[in-house]
Amino acid sequence: MRIKGISRELLLDELERKFRGDLTYSSGKILSSMCTRPHRFAKLVYMRCLEKNLGDPGLFPAVVELERRAVQILGSLLSHNEAVGHIVSGGTEANILALWAARNLAEKRRREVILPTSAHFSFDKAADLLDLKLVKVGLNEHFQVDVKAVEDAVTSKTMAIIGVAGSTGLGTVDPIPQLSEIASAHNIYLHVDAAFGGFVLPFLNDLGFNLPAFDFRLPGVCSITIDPHKMGLAPIPAGGILFREANMMKAVSMKIPYLSGGETEQTTIVGTRPGASSAAVWALLEHLGRGGYSKIVKRCMKLTRELTEGISQINGVSLVTQPTMNIIGVKSCIIDIRLVAQKLRERGWAISIFPNYIRIVIMPHTKSSHIDSFLKDLGSIVRELIG
Secondary structure, three states: OOOOOOOHHHHHHHHHHHHOOOOOHHHOOEOOOOOOOOOHHHHHHHHOOOOOEOOOOOOOHHHHHHHHHHHHHHHHHOOOOOOEEEEEOOHHHHHHHHHHHHHHHOOOOOOEEEEEOOOOOHHHHHHHHHOOEEEEEOEOOOOOEOHHHHHHHOOOOEEEEEEEEOOOOOOOEOOHHHHHHHHHHHOOEEEEEOOOHHHOHHHHHHOOOOOOOOOOOOOOEEEEEOOOOOOOOOOOOOEEEEEOOHHHHHOOOEEEOOOOOOOEEEOOOOOOOEHHHHHHHHHHHHHHHHHHHHHHHHHHHHHHHHHHHHHHOOOOOEEOOOOOOOEEEEEOOOOOHHHHHHHHHHOOOEOEEEOOEEEEEOOOOOOHHHHHHHHHHHHHHHHHHHO
16 A cells, blocks of 8 residues: 555546546446446436445434335336345346245245256355255247246255246246246245346336236246346446245344444345445336336337348348347357357457357347448348358
């Protein structure tokens, strides 16, 4: 550490120079991220709450109440007004919390978790941390979990089943109604990872897409991950974990005796938590409302259609599957798709590469002009590689 500090002006100049190497959402070049530029109103609220620590509720009861209200709104969005939970750091923490609760509620002989191969890698982290065994099952022709494979995998050791509502790779939604039936029939904990889809699927239904239920309407669903810092436009960090019943959340409670308000129960992984995140999520949910989010999702889906139509006009590439939401997979049967991805990156495009396809996520920062530029570069690269 320096004896004498550096001036604010010099440090800000240095930051500006360093940040020139970062991509920006406004450039339109970021097509790989499930996060986006946070809403300007949410940023304002966040900045006003920087000192507030949700981990010490006796000092900041107002943000505790704002978190409760944010969770209540999210519960309503997911068809359960009485849901309980927390605004947490992200989907990884939320998924770990869900399996931690499931483990503590289950008999000790039950330590196996059935999940699709499309599930997020956070479940591998959770299994390692919680000493659980993952039983991964394959997908059907629609890139959803194979329901029969799930049913066949159930044993007396099965502790939980994971369903995905908006997979990381293709945005597909597992048949959660059937998973709910299996979970209920065998008295197994069912967790739905809707980290991305939670802020898309309800509004798609509002727009007339008529998708199957994935949330607490289904009696077997015990908990849901939903991330406001993805399609919810909240500042990072702002994940969400919701439980159907309070006793599920209390399964991971720890008593903390030394805090300002006296003995307190914590039901999260981290102790110190940013109250700014919960305040920003609550403010944004109230500000945009269901109608505001529906408009955002409608616009993203319009751009998704523009992109899919453009891809269909490029000989040599095609869609992996018709998109369920604003996530697209692009494959090729005649050229190496990894080479296409490499050349796109050389032109400044941030895209995700999976073993057999390129993934593109259309987020609120994406514009029609960005789609046009991307399609132009994609077409040029494909023609070059085909020769």
